[in-house]
Amino acid sequence: MTFLETVRTAFTAVMGRKMRSALTMLGILIGIASVMLTIGLGQGAQQQITSQINKLGSNLIIVSSGANSGLTVANANSGTNNNRTRFTTPLTLNDAAALADKNTCPDILRVAPVSTTITTAYNGTASDTPSVVGTTPEWVDVTARTLTEGRFFTSDESNAGSMVAVIGPGTATTLFGSDAVVGQTMTLSGQSFTVIGVLNSVGTTLSGNGDEQIVIPAGTYAQRFSTSTNMNTVSTILMEAKDKDSLSAAIQEATTTMYVMHNVTAAAPDFSVSSQQALVETIGSLTTILTALLSGIAGISLLVGGIGVMNIMLVSVTERIREIGLRKALGARPSIIMLQFLVEASMLGLMGGALGIGLGIVAGRILSKAISYPVIISVEATSLALAVSLVIGIVAGVYPAWRAAKLAPIDALRNE
Amino acid sequence: MPMIVELSGVHKTYKTGSITFEALRGVSLEVQENEYIAITGPSGSGKSTLMNILGCLDIPTAGTYLLGGEDVSTMSEKELAVVRNKRIGFVFQQFNLLRSMTAQRNVELPLMYAGVHAKERHTLAREALERVGLGDRTHHRPGELSGGQQQRACIARALVTNPDIILADEPTGNLDSVSTHEVLRLLHELHDQGRTIILITHEHDVALESQRQVQIYDGLLTEGLPV
Structure with a gap:
């Protein structure tokens, strides 16, 4: 049995239960779409900041009166400073x-x-x-x-x-x-x-x-x-x-x-030296942290989606005990059964992910127009999202697939 | 005639917690090539256990099983899968055709696990379906076939790998008298063409279709039919 045939078998199984597959994918779909949107907003913010650097003149340095005003680049020792009460x-x-x-x-x-x-x-x-x-x-x-x-x-x-x-x-x-x-x-x-x-x-x-x-x-x-x-x-x-x-x-x-x-x-x-570049970099890194944090929260929905895939795959294995038994009786080795269910789970993940990317792109466009703020969905983020959804599918499929592979053919065939 | 099946002193014991149940208590059976043999017995006699062991779906607790001269009684699940694929053609009472696939694809399934290329697979499956008289039903799904047609598709699937034995477990159990007749005639024809057939049934008249009858009772095998 070639890998392509395994993929075809898995596709038939996924398509054979359209409603259930669609609901299972929904979890991954929402997760991927929200992560994509969050990253898109974050990258949009980064771009805004970069364009601000250019507007300000990227090599701008500012000397202001009084220590610690703004972002101090000079080695002002903030712990011992009482400049407010002192003559500046x-x-x-x-x-x-x-x-x-x-x-x-x-x-x-x-x-x-x-x-x-x-x-x-x-x-x-x-x-x-x-x-x-x-x-x-x-x-x-x-x-x-x-x-x-x-x-x-x-x-x-x-x-x-x-x-x-x-x-x-x-x-x-x-x-x-x-x-x-x-x-x-x-x-x-x-x-x-x-x-x-x-x-x-x-x-x-x-x-x-x-x-x-x-x-x-x-x-x-x-x-x-x-x-x-x-x-x-x-x-x-x-x-x-x-x-x-x-x-x-x-x-x-x-x-x-x-x-x-x-x-x-x-x-x-009694003065401070700051650069717009440093300020912008600080804001940039703050944006990155914020994006990562929000993506993490959005990622929780991905985790939930993954658990959904696992759940459905377990149900699927239980429901299809007879099919598994038959396939084994006809000569399917345990590894082939394992692969079949793994491919099926990763297909659910991948399809959910692909649809999620689609939704993310569309929602990003709409959101960008609505709040007139750039939402940038990069190729990197898209491929990463696709890879993540594939990995989630595989990870969620391992245990159900292992269960299917371990089924004794007689128990599987006997099941009515 | 060389022996295809050689069971000697086969025991099968099931343990469920503290309860031990001996389903087979020293069964010996020899089946020659191109023999048509029927195994009969009431439910609970160990008939299903014997069928599972003959079909390499399970291994004996004790005793040996030589299938085509090869000892399969100590094989791993992985090795047994290969033996089932190459040497045994199953015909089930419940047909066990996959509903989402056409008759053609169902018959191709064992060839797929054997690693036969798509083109050759199509040809072999088509030939097998024509052989059982379903040449015009290759693209029908099981739901679109009658019970008798489904059982014939199942026989085509059993034939397609050219196995050492065809193991038919109550093949007529779910069929009306007309379809039963068709299926039994088909098994006869296959036997006449040189196939080895092991038929498991609890029906007297079905068992009488075979050349030789053995009966199992309380995990022991005897020649002939119950009186």
């Missing part, structure tokens, strides 16, 4: 200048000091309340933004404190509707600004809504918006590492430079 030296333009020094920080490509506040902007009666960012021309490259209209301001404009602004597309629409934006004026804190450019749309990223922004020269910000006594004070300093490989070196250089600038030690820093 604010970040200044001098720090930014030091970080831009190619001799001490060769791996840092660009530096953009950033000050941020929130103010309402007016154009006649139209108003919008975006975040106002005061920075230098490097900002546009550091944050990996582009302009869809007009231009970014120059160093000269930045130093001179020109009343010019580059605005996000969301703010542009809110303030000016569909009119041409470049050359228009708007009022910000009672002062008139000329719009010279519109930024590309990035949507909401990990650092806020990039579409609702007004970017003005650092000099202008210092004169008009700074609340600090020191006009050189900035909120954060953004930097771009030369490339992905030099990211950790750049972080190290930035940290060392900041120790010197602020005259602090690694034991008690």
